[in-house]
Every structure is written in structure tokens, then in C-alpha cells.
Amino acid sequence: MPRGDSLPALRPDHDRDEELLDNHPAMDSPREECGVFGIYAPERDVARLTFFGLFALQHRGQESAGIAVSDQSHIMVYREMGLVSQVFNEQTLRSLPGQLAIGHVRYSTTGSSEWRNAQPLHRCRDHAAIALAHNGNLVNTDELREQLADRGAGLETTSDTEVIAALLAEHPADDVKDALRHVIPQLRGAFSAVLLTENEVIGFRDPYGVRPLVLGETEGRYVLASETSALDIIGARLVREIDPGELCWLDEEGYHIEQVVGRRQESLCVFEFIYFARPDSVVKGQTLYAARSRMGEILAEESPAEADLVIPVPDTGISAAIGYAARSGITYGEGLIKNRYIGRTFIDPSDELRKLGIRMKLNPLASAIRGKKLVVVDDSIVRGNTTRKLVQMLFEAGAAEIHLRISSPPIIFPCFYGIDMATQDEFIAFERSVNQVAAEIGATSLAYLSLEGLLQATGVPGGSFCTACFSGDYPCEVPESLKAAKFRFEKAAAAIE
Ligand code: SF4
Secondary structure, three states: OOOOOOOOOOOOOOOOOOOOEEOOOOOOOOOOEEEEEEEEEOOOOOHHHHHHHHOOOOOHHHHHHEEEEEOOOOOOEEEEEHHHHOOOOOHHHHHHOEEEEEEEEEEEOOOOOOHHHHOOEEEEEEOEEEEEEEEEEEOOOOHHHHHHHHOOOOOOOOHHHHHHHHHHOOOOOOOOOHHHHHHHHOOOOEEEEEOOOOOOOOEEEOOOOOOOOOEEEOOOOOEEOOOOHHHHOOOOOOEEEOOOOOEEEOOOOEEEEEEEEOOOOOOOEOOOHHHHOOOOOOEEEEEEHHHHHHHHHHHHHOOOOOOOOOOOOOOOOOOHHHHHHHHHHHOOOOOEEEEOOOOEEEOOOOOHHOOOOHHHHHEEEEHHOOOOEEEEEEOOOOOOHHHHHHHHHHHHHHOOEEEEEEEEOOOOOOOOOOEEOOOOOOHOOOOOOHHHHHHOOOOOOOEEHHHHHHHHHHHHOOEEEHHHHHHOOOOOOOOHHHHHHHOOOOHHHOOOO
């Protein structure tokens, strides 16, 4: 069969686009949006290794999962709505034979949550097929869509990933890497992506390095992944991070790296440090558990509280709460018990149970908190609705005082680089002082970690991060049309005390 002629997108005969129950564990935090994985290992079961890689990246996206494999003559894609463990089983993994593979877990930011937007996306080029999986968000999608439409390229989905795939599909270069060398400079915004051809796995990262991408090695073969935790799970070691603007391809010879677009001021999303990436992942040489613990320590120095017990909002507040307790000398303990099996589920809890809301995820340990002055540590507050309910629940369980400590600064600017937050006037910290936010939430006191304290806690000397959702300093220019949809800009300065 000619190359690229066969590209079945395996799809079960049912659509599972029922309303998703948002059971995200952090609840009032920004939503991470995607994880990617790619491996070239002809001797091994690459679909299964990709499954495990995605399993380790599940926290980055719970709406859909997909794997594309190549047997060096055809590419097959299987993608479906749901968690990795819901989408794949023995049968589906066995139906994906190949020597190289990529995978994706998704939380939608651009494009709605439905099957056709699940990734990897596949496209036929003149000379070969490709499959593409993307983490991040382009800010010039509309402009590129218009250009593609003018050239007659049909787009089937609402995702920015399809725009990248379409640009690559229409490019006349025989070698997809040549197409990438022309297409990548046209892309604006955040992108860390993996691409599968019949013979190569290719990774590329935007010139600001907003989203992470790492290179690993296992048994002489190479792996690309959003986080090192996905390397650990398959026994791979970290080789290095893919630098901003680099193209990396894996093939029979090993790996190759080329600077394909000029590197800009590096701007890794600082929320990878605060909350997105797993605490056991290593970013810029720092284990995130240790960095988050330092955030708690600095928070304790900046904003002490007289209290009997430090408790985290599990799981994302745990590392910072441990640091806060260690530095303050206040006892650390559990005060909120999380349902360990919570995740995104397709089972509708019914209206009656839905009203219980937060209690499906967290339940206070009344015996531990009754009569106590609590320091409650969480990673961030976006709209504040869940935090308000949490505070109320802890008071109802008998807490005497609740001193809320947040291991990041107030969020007052929206994200355009792929993190689902809110429009500016939905942020509880927008146009409110810290004391006003505390009153809104019902906490005895509230304090946020300073931006300086946050950057110090990362442990990256001279580290260069995107901090736009705190500072409004967007590293990559955002078109006015996008800003208009999410900004109440003229009032934003008033929100900072
Ligand atoms: S705006 Fe905030 S969430 Fe978005 S990339 Fe920058 S730091 Fe991350």
C-alpha cells in the first residue's frame, strides 16, 4: 500500500460527549490543559509505553486521551473522551502495533470538549501521513485559520492544533521537518508538540518555552514528554529539556536537535512550579516538591499566623503546607480528607448529589480541627467560589479560626497561553484588596505569597518565567481581539494593593 494511503482513526462506535462532571481535585485552581508523550523504540511495545507515559501525565488533562502509532508504513490513531484508563484497555493497546508512537491527554482550552477535538490529530500530506499532539495555545489561530481558508484548506475542528496540522499538510516540502522549519516561525503563542511520521517522532517547542518538553532515554532509545514523571514511569532517564525554539527528532540513529527559530526571553509558565506539574517532576533541575515546600516556607516568613494546626487543601496544597509548618513551627496535620478516586467521571451524580459539590471531593476531619485555629494552605484562588465553600465547611466542622495562606500571588490577569482560568472580572482578586477577598471568602485572614517570594522559591537563579497572570507582563504579544474578550484592563491596576 502506498505510504500515507492508510490512516485509520480508530473510533469506537459510540460518542461519549455527555456532560462532564468537573471533579478536578484542586477545584479553585487554574486548569492545566494538555500532556504529550512520544517514543521511538522499534523493539518494544510502544503503544503500551505511551499508555504508561500518558497515565503519568493524567493530571495535565482529563477530558480525552489518544495514542498514534506507526509500524513504519502506516499510522493508526485511537482517541476517545475520558481518562487514560477509561480510553485504553488490553484490546485497544494490542490493536496498536508499531515501532514508534505519540500520545496526548487533553483539557480543552481552544476548541470545545468533544471527540473530534481529541488528539493526536492526523492529516495526510502529499508524501506521507502525520499525527500531531499539542500542549499550549496559539494566539494567532484566527489569522492562520483565515489564511488557510483563503487557500482552500478545509478545517474540521475548532482546535488550534488542527491549524498547525493543516499548515504542515499543505506545505510542499517532502520532508516534514522542512515543512516545520517554515511553519514554526508562523506560529505565535505557546506550543510544545510531538509529531509522528511513519519513521520519526518529532518534538518542537515555542521560542519562549512557555510549556515544558523533555527528552529522555531508555535502553538506547529516546522519549519526549511534557514532564519527567512520564519518563520515570517507563524507566527512562532525563537527557535534557528541549530548549525554546528547538526541533528534536527521534529516529533509528538516536536523537537530533536543531534550533529552528530564534530563541526569545525564556518564559516557562510559573504555574508549572506552583501547581500544574507533578511534585515528583523535575523542572529546570528542581524537584517541584522541594520548590513548593520552599513556597510554603517563604509564605510563613512573609505572612505568619497564630494558629494550632497547618492543614493543606489536598493534594495541591500539601508541599507548601509542609514548608509553612516547618518554617512556622506550627504542627502539620490533615484536616481535609480527599476522595482518592476522584477524577473526571462520565457518571452524572444527579442534581441532588451535585448540590453536595465540594463534599464529593473533600470532607473535613472534624475531630482534628474542632476548636482549633487553622492555617489552611492552598496553591491559588481563581474565582473563589470553591474556596468560600471550603472555608464555610471547615467552620461548620468546628474550626475556631481559618487563616488562609496561598502559595502564589493574586491572579488578576487572564492567560492566553493555554490555561483555562476566567475572564478578568471573574477573578475574585480583581478590583479587590486582600482584605476584601478575605471577607468575600469568609476567612479569618488571608495572605498570598509575593511574586518575589515565588520566584525565589523556584530555586532557579535568574530564572525567567511567564508570570503574566499575576503581573500582566505577557511575554508573547497577545492580539487586541483576544484581549478584548477577557480583559477589563483599565481597572486592573486597582486590584493590586
Ligand atoms: S499567564 Fe499565567 S498561567 Fe498563563 S502561561 Fe503565563 S504564568 Fe502560566
